[in-house]
Amino acid sequence: MKAEYLANTTLATLLDPTATVWQQAVATTIPLTGTPAAMQPTAAIRNSWADRPIGATSELSVASLHNGVELAFLLRWQSANPTMDNGDNSVFPDGAAVALPLVENAPLMTMGAPGAGLDIWFWRADQGDTGREISAEGPGSTETLNTDRIHSKSQWQGGTWSVVIARSFAGSVIARSLAGSGHDQTLALSPGETTQCGFAIWQGANEERGGIKSYSADWLELQLAGRR
Numbered sequence: 001m002k003a004e005y006l007a008n009t010t011l012a013t014l015l016d017p018t019a020t021v022w023q024q025a026v027a028t029t030i031p032l033t034g035t036p037a038a039m040q041p042t043a044a045i046r047n048s049w050a051d052r053p054i055g056a057t058s059e060l061s062v063a064s065l066h067n068g069v070e071l072a073f074l075l076r077w078q079s080a081n082p083t084m085d086n087g088d089n090s091v092f093p094d095g096a097a098v099a100l101p102l103v104e105n106a107p108l109m110t111m112g113a114p115g116a117g118l119d120i121w122f123w124r125a126d127q128g129d130t131g132r133e134i135s136a137e138g139p140g141s142t143e144t145l146n147t148d149r150i151h152s153k154s155q156w157q158g159g160t161w162s163v164v165i166a167r168s169f170a171g172s173v174i175a176r177s178l179a180g181s182g183h184d185q186t187l188a189l190s191p192g193e194t195t196q197c198g199f200a201i202w203q204g205a206n207e208e209r210g211g212i213k214s215y216s217a218d219w220l221e222l223q224l225a226g227r228r
Helices: 009-017 020-024 043-048
Strands: 002-005 028-030 059-066 071-078 095-101 118-124 132-136 141-146 150-159 158-170 173-176 186-187 194-202 218-226
Touching: 009 071, 009 150, 009 158, 020 059, 043 059, 059 194, 071 095, 071 194, 118 150, 118 158
Parallel strands: 002 059, 002 218
Antiparallel strands: 028 059, 059 071, 071 158, 095 118, 095 194, 118 132, 132 141, 150 158, 173 186, 194 218
C-alpha cells in the first residue's frame, strides 16, 4: 500500500475521516485473523479462551496519506454493536492499532520479540481523540511511551467504525529494549522511504482486549510517497 503525499493539507484535515481528501485515497482491504489462544501470555487467558472464537473482525479497509509532516491511516471496519466505554470495568471498549516494526520482519503475531520490537499507534473508543504510542517486544511486554504524539479521530455510523490514527514524521520514536539489552532502538520515518505496517482490531462486544484481537497475519509494504 502507499501513503500518498498531499501538500498543504493540515493535520486537522487528515484527522477528519469524512474529509474529501480520503475519498481520493486508495483503500486496501486487509484480511484479519484471530490471535491464537496458545500465544497468549498467561495460562489463565489461554485456558479461558481455549474453546472460544478469537477475532470478531475478519477484514479491515486501510488507506494512508501524509502531508510531509504527519503520516495518517484511515481504518474502517464493521462493528454492529460498538463498545465505546468500559463502564464499571465489566465491559471492554473497541480499539484499533497500527504497528510498525523497529527491525524488518519482526514477528507481528507475538507483538515483536526481544531485540525485534514494534512501535504501535493505538486508539481506544473510550479515550476520545487521545491516542497512545506503545512499544512491545513480545507477549505481555507492551509499554506506553507517550500519550501526546499520537493523534486520532473516530466516527461510528451505520455499523461501521472510521478511525484516523496519525503521528508526526519528526522526532523519531525511541523505544527502549524491554529485554534489558541495554540499548535503544530507533524507528525513523521519512517521506520517500518504504517500511512495513500491520494492523489490529479489538471488538469489545466479543470481550476482546490485550492480546485477544484480530490482526493482519502478514506485514504489508508501505511506501511513503516523496514530496513533489
